[in-house]
Amino acid sequence: MDVLQPTTARPTRRPRVSLWALRFLLTGHLLAVLAQPVLAGRYLTGDVDAMEVHGLVxxxxxxxxxxxxxxxxxxxxxxxxxxxxxxxxxxVFLAEGFQIGAGHSRQLELHVPLGVAIVVTAVLLAAWVWTPSAARPRGGAR
Structure with a gap:
């Protein structure tokens, strides 16, 4: 009589701790990125101290x-x-480095559109990291 032995499937390695760390980082990054146009706008409305905070952030x-x-x-x-x-x-790291340089050298023709690109990228990354797709391991295993 054959006895079938239960097979123990090897659990799929999934991003867990690294995913939560990435979620924390990307969400914090997004909040700081979204503060930048607000701070620039405050400067343009007459709050000159906002530019110092904009540079620091x-x-x-x-x-x-x-x-x-x-x-x-x-x-x-x-x-x-x-x-x-x-x-x-x-x-993103390189773009933000160029962004800092363009801001300090007052090259607004580069600083403003690059800032928009950084904001859009930060929003997309922060939204993606909270989807089920981000939690799936490489190779399509579910």
Whole structure:
């Protein structure tokens, strides 16, 4: 008589801790990014102190973007998350570096459209990281 042995399926490795860290980083990044046009607008309405805060938040965003890259590395390598996230976060880091330079040199023809691109990217990344797709491991395993 053959006795069927139950097979123990190996659990799929999924991004868990790395995903929550990435969610925290991308959501915090989004909040800081969304503050930037508000601060610039306050400056344009006459609140000259808002420009100092705008510059400070912009500089802090460079640090947050570095942390985003580190979070993306953990998400991709440890959590087996989506590969595309790593180059995107590196591009965000580089774009924010150029943004800081353009702002300090008062190149508004570059600073404003690049700021819009950064805001759109931050919104899309922060929205995506909370979807079920972000929690699925690489390779399409469900």
């Amino acid at each position: 912009g500089s802090l965003l460079a640090l947050v973007a570095m942390a985003l890259v580190a979070g993306a590395i953990a998400y991709v390598l440890v959590g087996r998350g989506r590969l595309w996230l790593l180059p995107v976060t590196v591009l």
